[in-house]
Amino acid sequence: MPRIITKKSPEASHNQVSHNRINNIYEQEKLIDFKKVLAIMQKNLTVMSRDKIRWVFLLLFPILMIGIFGYVSGNMPKHISTAVVAYDNSELSLAIEQQIYNNPTFAIRHIVSTEGEARNLLDSGEVRVIIEIPPHLEEDINNGVQTGITVIVDESDSSVSGTAQQALSAIVTQVAKQISLQKISYYQQSVAAAAQKLQMYSGQQINQYGLIASSLAPAQAYLLQSKKLTDEFADNLLSSLAPTTISIPTIFQNNSEINTNYVLISYPPGYDAIQAQIALLQQSSGMVSSAAANVQTARSLALQAGQQVSSLQDYNSYEQNVAKPMDEIHIFTYTSANNLLTPLVYQAKPAYGTGKRAIDFLIPSIIALTIFQGAVMGMGRAVAGEKREGSLTRVFLTPTSNVTIIIGTLLFYIIFELLRSSFLVLVSVLLFHIKIEGSLLAIGFILIVYAAVATALGMVLSSVAKTEQQFMAMSMPVTMPSMFLSGAFFPVQAMPKFMQVLANFLPITYAGDALRGVMIKGFSLSMVAYPLAILFVFLAVILGIVLMVFKRDIE
Amino acid sequence: MKNIIEIKNLTKKFGNFTAVNNISLSIKEGEIFGFLGPNGAGKTTTINMLTTLIRPTSGTAVIDNNDTFTQGSRIRSIIGVVPQSFSLFPELTAQENLSYIGRLYGLTAAQINERSEYLLNTVSLSEHKDRIAGNYSGGMKQRLSLAASLMSNPRILFMDEPTTGLDPQSRISMRELTKLLNKQGMTIVYTTHDMDEAEKICDTITIMDNGRIAASGTSEELKRMIADHHTIEVELEVITKEIIAELKKLPYVISAEHTGELIELKVKGREGVFYKLSDFFHRKNEKVVEIKFREPTLEDVFIHLTKKDLRD
Numbered sequence: 001m002p003r004i005i006t007k008k009s010p011e012a013s014h015n016q017v018s019h020n021r022i023n024n025i026y027e028q029e030k031l032i033d034f035k036k037v038l039a040i041m042q043k044n045l046t047v048m049s050r051d052k053i054r055w056v057f058l059l060l061f062p063i064l065m066i067g068i069f070g071y072v073s074g075n076m077p078k079h080i081s082t083a084v085v086a087y088d089n090s091e092l093s094l095a096i097e098q099q100i101y102n103n104p105t106f107a108i109r110h111i112v113s114t115e116g117e118a119r120n121l122l123d124s125g126e127v128r129v130i131i132e133i134p135p136h137l138e139e140d141i142n143n144g145v146q147t148g149i150t151v152i153v154d155e156s157d158s159s160v161s162g163t164a165q166q167a168l169s170a171i172v173t174q175v176a177k178q179i180s181l182q183k184i185s186y187y188q189q190s191v192a193a194a195a196q197k198l199q200m201y202s203g204q205q206i207n208q209y210g211l212i213a214s215s216l217a218p219a220q221a222y223l224l225q226s227k228k229l230t231d232e233f234a235d236n237l238l239s240s241l242a243p244t245t246i247s248i249p250t251i252f253q254n255n256s257e258i259n260t261n262y263v264l265i266s267y268p269p270g271y272d273a274i275q276a277q278i279a280l281l282q283q284s285s286g287m288v289s290s291a292a293a294n295v296q297t298a299r300s301l302a303l304q305a306g307q308q309v310s311s312l313q314d315y316n317s318y319e320q321n322v323a324k325p326m327d328e329i330h331i332f333t334y335t336s337a338n339n340l341l342t343p344l345v346y347q348a349k350p351a352y353g354t355g356k357r358a359i360d361f362l363i364p365s366i367i368a369l370t371i372f373q374g375a376v377m378g379m380g381r382a383v384a385g386e387k388r389e390g391s392l393t394r395v396f397l398t399p400t401s402n403v404t405i406i407i408g409t410l411l412f413y414i415i416f417e418l419l420r421s422s423f424l425v426l427v428s429v430l431l432f433h434i435k436i437e438g439s440l441l442a443i444g445f446i447l448i449v450y451a452a453v454a455t456a457l458g459m460v461l462s463s464v465a466k467t468e469q470q471f472m473a474m475s476m477p478v479t480m481p482s483m484f485l486s487g488a489f490f491p492v493q494a495m496p497k498f499m500q501v502l503a504n505f506l507p508i509t510y511a512g513d514a515l516r517g518v519m520i521k522g523f524s525l526s527m528v529a530y531p532l533a534i535l536f537v538f539l540a541v542i543l544g545i546v547l548m549v550f551k552r553d554i555e
Numbered sequence: 556m557k558n559i560i561e562i563k564n565l566t567k568k569f570g571n572f573t574a575v576n577n578i579s580l581s582i583k584e585g586e587i588f589g590f591l592g593p594n595g596a597g598k599t600t601t602i603n604m605l606t607t608l609i610r611p612t613s614g615t616a617v618i619d620n621n622d623t624f625t626q627g628s629r630i631r632s633i634i635g636v637v638p639q640s641f642s643l644f645p646e647l648t649a650q651e652n653l654s655y656i657g658r659l660y661g662l663t664a665a666q667i668n669e670r671s672e673y674l675l676n677t678v679s680l681s682e683h684k685d686r687i688a689g690n691y692s693g694g695m696k697q698r699l700s701l702a703a704s705l706m707s708n709p710r711i712l713f714m715d716e717p718t719t720g721l722d723p724q725s726r727i728s729m730r731e732l733t734k735l736l737n738k739q740g741m742t743i744v745y746t747t748h749d750m751d752e753a754e755k756i757c758d759t760i761t762i763m764d765n766g767r768i769a770a771s772g773t774s775e776e777l778k779r780m781i782a783d784h785h786t787i788e789v790e791l792e793v794i795t796k797e798i799i800a801e802l803k804k805l806p807y808v809i810s811a812e813h814t815g816e817l818i819e820l821k822v823k824g825r826e827g828v829f830y831k832l833s834d835f836f837h838r839k840n841e842k843v844v845e846i847k848f849r850e851p852t853l854e855d856v857f858i859h860l861t862k863k864d865l866r867d
Contacts, residue, residue, distance in 0.1 A: 027661055029628035039658035043644065043651075050646040050687070390642030394703065396608060398659035399632040552627075554608045 029399045032407060036400050040408025041415075044382070048416070062370035062424050066363060066432060079107040080164055081127040083118040086111055090138035096149065096175060100131060105167035122152070129153050129164045222290045360435075363428045364515035368508050369486045370424060371417050371447065372454045373479050378416070379458025382409050384471040387554070396552050406550055410455050417451035418444065425519075437522030445525065446518060449535050450511040456542040457507075463549040482508040510534045559584040559711060559742055560605065565614035567600050574600040576766035577614065582744060582759075587737050589757030590746040591853070593861070597766040598746045599639060602715050605744070606636050618711065632660070635709030637717050641696045645689025649680055649699050652688055653706060660707040667706075674702040678732065694725030701732065711742045718752060730756050750853040760853070764861040777856045784809065785825055786855065789818040789832070790844040798841060807831065 048054065084097055100106050109127055112118050118130040130152040134140075137149075151168045153160065386392035395405060425443065428434040436443070461478065465471035485503040503509045510531035517523035517531075525532070560582035567575040575597040582588045590598045603609045605616050607627035616623045621630050643652045650671060657667035675681045678698035683691070688699055697717060704712060714733065718726040733756055737743050747753050753760050754774045762769040762777070770777055791798070794813060802811040802820065807828065809821040822828050829846060836843050 025632075026629050027632035029632070033661075035661070036659055039655060043647070043655045046651060047644060047646040389645070390638055390640045391644050393608065393638060394636075394642045394656065395659060397606060397631060397634070397636050398656065398707075399628055399661070400659045401628070552608065553610060554603065 027399050029401050031401050031403050033400065033404045036404050037408040037411065040395075040405065041412040044409070044412040044416075058374055058420060059423065062366060062374075062420075063427055063431075065366050065370070066424070066428060078104050080105060080129050080160055081109045082106040082129045082131060082164075083110040083112055083121045083127040084108055085115050085118050085130060085132040086113060087135040088133050088137040090136070092138040092175075093133045096133060096137075096171065099171050099175070100168070103167055103171065105163055106131075118152070128160055131168060360520050361516060363432065363434050364519050365486045365508075365512045367421050367424050367428075367447075368450060368511040368515055369483060371421050371451050372482050372486075372508055372511075374420060375413060375417050375451055375454035376458035376461065376475050376479055378413055379409075379455060379462040380465075380468050380471040380475065382413065383459060383462035383550070384465040385462075385468045388467050393554055396554065402550055402552060403547075406459070406546060410452065410459060410546075413455040413458075414448060414451045417455065418447050421447050421451070434519070436519055438518035438524070442518045442525045442528075443515065446511065446514045446528070446532065446535075449532065449539065450507065450514075453507045453511075453535055453538045453542060456539065456546050460542060460545050460549055463546065463551070482506050485509065486512060507535060507538045510538075556583040556585055558582065559619055560744070561615075561617045562601075562605075563615050563617075565601070565604065565616055566612045567597075567604060567609065568612045573766050575604070575611075578763075578766075578768050579614075580761055580768060580771060582742065584742050585737070585740060586758040587733065587743045587745055587756055589753040589760040590744065590763060591748065591750065591753050591760050591857070592763035592769075593748055596763040598763055599715055600766075601763070602636075602713050602744065602746060606634060606713055607631060632707070633710045635704035635707060635712045637697075637701050637704045637712070637714040639715040639719070641688075641700060643688055643696075643700060643703060645687070647688060648685050649675065649688050649691075649702075650684040652699065653703055656703045657706045662706070670706055670708070671702070674705055678702045679728075694721050697721060697725065697729065698732075701729070705736070709741070711744065712736060713744045713746075715746045716748070717745075718747065718749065726752070750857060754853050762857060762860060769860040770856070774853060777853060778851045781851050781856055781859050784851070784855075784859065785822050785828070786849040786851065787820040787822055787828065787832070787846060788849055789820060789836075789846050790816060791818065791836070792842040792844060794818060798839065801839065802835075805831075805835065 082100070084100065086093065086097065097108075097111070101108050106129065110118070110121055112121070115130070115132060118127070118132070121127045122130055130150075132150040132152065134149070149168065149172050151165055153164050383392065386395075422444070425434075425436070429436065457478065458475070461474045462471055465474055481502065485499065485506055486508045514528040514531040514535070517528040518525070558581040562578060562580050564577050564579055565575055566573065566577050578597075578601065590601070592598050600609070604611050605618065605623060607623050607630055610624060618630050619633065623630055644655070647655065653671040653674065654667050657670060662670065671684075672681075675684050678701055680695060680699060680702065683695065688696065691699065701714075701717065717733075718729050721729065730752065733743060733745065745753070745757060757774070759771070759773055760777060761771045770780060772780075794816075799811050799813055799818060802808055802818065807823050809823060811821075812819045820832075825848075832846060833843065
């Protein structure tokens with residue numbers, strides 16, 4: 001029972017003296033009082049630290065989610081029973097078969113010679129995938145005829161068919177790239193040889209036929225330019241190759257036979273990096289064509305010069321110094337021009353860096369989703385819960401401004417979510433071997449902005465709701481779309497158009513883009529400026545709404 | 556004493572419901588002002604308007620020349636409120652709760668230490684200051700709530716039904732604490748639906764009902780309002796419905812009710828009533844055990860004014 005200290009002990013009376021002085025000094029309330037902001041943050045930390053169960057679930061839930069995805073992608077179907085229809089038995093075909101054999105996705109059970117036989121095996125369930133190597137594959141590629149390897153899958157099992165297509169596509173891409181390299185390498189050699197010959201002859205006796213020399217000089221410049229561009233292309237192609245190269249036979253011999261088949265290179269849409277490469281190649285090819293035209297002019301001038309030769313000795317000199325080199329230059333330039341755009345059947349997939357797995361691209365989405373849900377849900381206790389509990393009312397009774405309360409509350413939860421997501425990044429690295437490509441500071445920056453958007457959004461809901469139950473009901477329609485449209489569970493590209501449009505209005509879409517860019521693709525902050533800018537717009541709008549709906553009125 | 560709180564034509568509507576209907580009153584500095592009324596009378600709504608928690612629909616409330624609507628932040632620095640419910644952080648200890656509130660009042664660490672030590676001692680929670688407040692008993696919670704409200708040593712303390720739901724001992728201590736604070740110079744606005752309590756501690760009392768002020772004054776002034784209504788308690792050996800019906804027909808009887816073992820009569824005037832009643836019972840052949848007058852209580856005033864029982 002309370003002891004009422006009225007008089008008696010000297011201690012008590014001393015207290016009386018210092019404490020019965022009524023406070024009648026008006027305190028000027030500051031708009032933003034940082035000492036109070038700190039007090040609010042510290043209070044939230046203590047409150048949260050007492051709730052052990054909440055801690056466990058806040059940390060466990062996302063790990064569980066990453067774990068499930070890690071498990072799922074770590075258990076992609078392997079050793080799928082496969083039948084290979086080998087219509088072609090060239091060295092290249094054998095190399096590709098070897099590659100399929102080495103790939104853990106496939107288990108070659110049968111090698112048959114017609115599609116009919118393979119179909120029977122598929123129908124009987126003996127195999128689940130058929131890989132068809134078309135007749136004269138090597139010959140067609142050599143002759144510039146577009147050709148391709150076919151995979152026939154049982155569509156009823158989407159995970160098997162998806163995995164098989166992905167694995168085969170990877171093999172074919174690799175093969176196609178290596179063939180391209182061989183071709184480019186041959187092209188580089190012929191351009192180099194043509195340039196060298198021009199160099200050799202132009203300074204010598206041809207000079208006496210000044211007209212020819214003046215025609216050859218620009219040709220040489222064109223060839224050198226073309227070589228430079230091609231080298232660049234080859235370098236890019238080489239760096240995009242997977243580290244494990246497939247050994248394929250040399251298909252393009254250094255022969256001077258002129259190949260007239262042109263096949264367009266096909267790339268998947270939206271593969272901008274490759275589009276730039278094609279432009280490079282086309283520019284290079286244009287250079288060679290110009291060079292070839294110049295050589296053509298020079299050659300006809302040389303023929304005219306030859307017709308004017310009168311003595312046999314002069315003719316021998318002409319033959320030696322002009323006619324023969326001209327022919328050689330002509331052959332080399334034309335071979336180069338024509339060999340450049342010959343058949344490359346490309347089934348390339350976009351790839352950033354090397355060896356990225358599906359889970360690498362999922363983790364940023366999962367982290368974004370976790371922050372979003374955690375931040376929104378966490379605010380339920382922060383405003384609606386404290387309102388019901390009455391503790392927020394008690395805060396309202398103190399000379400503390402709304403802005404101070406808002407900042408203190410948001411700041412705590414933003415920092416909390418930042419720490420929580422940092423922990424998740426750490427778990428992703430340690431448990432799921434995610435390689436962080438970009439800077440950690442940039443990732444932290446994105447996480448802070450996004451956590452601010454999510455906590456502010458939670459605060460809006462929490463301020464509007466009168467009870468935690470109301471808050472839960474309100475937050476469902478806000479968090480659910482983000483969950484399904486985050487791309488963590490289902491690919492957004494596969495969804496109906498209106499869902500994709502809806503995704504454009506969700507902060508998680510932009511947070512996922514920015515995080516993926518920096519974490520997995522190694523982008524810098526300036527390269528994700530667009531999604532970041534959108535996030536800032538979200539933040540500004542939502543903070544404005546918070547100031548409008550967070551009221552002292554406890555009605 | 557000057558008026559520290561002035562309320563003029565204050566009205567609060569929640570949709571179609573009028574919780575507080577055009578009330579005007581003033582509260583003097585240094586008094587214990589009692590707000591009396593049944594649940595839903597509009598007491599808490601009035602307190603919430605005075606403490607800047609909700610906005611009036613119309614009318615004004617002014618505390619020490621500060622309008623509650625436009626100068627809320629100034630008012631908040633001189634008032635303390637003991638809300639109806641616990642309203643502190645159940646996850647924090649008593650000490651942590653007090654420190655937090657103290658920081659929000661802008662007190663320094665030294666001030667907080669000194670003040671919370673004194674207050675915890677005053678409300679006898681020193682030994683329990685490091686316990687989680689959520690695990691406190693009802694009485695302890697209410698005492699902690701009082702301590703929190705006193706962190707800033709406010710000029711005016713609003714106490715909204717501080718003794719509701721407490722055991723008798725805790726009630727008594729809460730009342731004594733209230734009186735002590737008042738003695739130190741604090742103006743206290745005390746809300747209750749306990750007549751007895753209001754009579755014991757309040758200097759002036761305002762009775763609210765249905766959002767309106769039913770009556771105002773000191774306890775004595777209020778009781779005088781029903782001075783011409785006298786209550787007589789009659790105890791008979793056998794009480795029948797018939798005799799009550801007969802009693803109601805008497806010209807000097809206002810009402811007759813059977814309560815427990817007694818018949819409670821309200822009569823006009825005091826003169827000759829005893830004689831008339833004994834004559835009446837004698838003629839009816841009823842054996843009277845006792846007839847006596849009862850002094851009026853605030854409860855009688857309340858029932859007279861509101862036509863309903865307080866604890867309804």
